[in-house]
Amino acid sequence: MGFPSPAGDYVEKSVTPNEACKWFSRPSQYLMRAGDISWRAGIKKDAILVVDAARKPQEGSIVIATVCGEFCMKRMRFYPTLSLQSLDQPDMETLIEGGDLEGEETIIVGVVTHIINDATTDEFDDIPCI
Numbered sequence: 001m002g003f004p005s006p007a008g009d010y011v012e013k014s015v016t017p018n019e020a021c022k023w024f025s026r027p028s029q030y031l032m033r034a035g036d037i038s039w040r041a042g043i044k045k046d047a048i049l050v051v052d053a054a055r056k057p058q059e060g061s062i063v064i065a066t067v068c069g070e071f072c073m074k075r076m077r078f079y080p081t082l083s084l085q086s087l088d089q090p091d092m093e094t095l096i097e098g099g100d101l102e103g104e105e106t107i108i109v110g111v112v113t114h115i116i117n118d119a120t121t122d123e124f125d126d127i128p129c130i
Helices: 006-010
Strands: 029-033 048-052 062-067 070-077 083-085 093-095 106-116
Touching (some): 062 083
Antiparallel strands (some): 029 048, 048 106, 062 106, 070 083
16 A cells, blocks of 8 residues: 555546547548648648538538539638638638528538648648758
8 A cells, every 4th residue: 555646636548539529420420531722721631521410500610512513612601691612712702592501502511620630741831940
């Protein structure tokens, strides 16, 4: 029998990707690989996206949508009009007709909740250390 370690109060359990990304194997969550690079949204080439189909988009959320039958990543805008904004070119917007998120031409598939990038590339390294 000995004395308990004072550091015992500060022991933390290990972090898993499931806990870090709040991934609990719900049927509405799935993983996607990003095909496009988006510098402004922080999405590198071949990033893994955690998408939740049950989550409602909010102002500024990155969403996966089908526009005229093609999948795309856009930023959701509610004001001044309901639209999908390009991630890299904020001036380019796709208006959603009638204010319905589930219209004939535009369908919101899910909301991107987490972006997992490969940190071994120097893709975002504008000012490398000397």
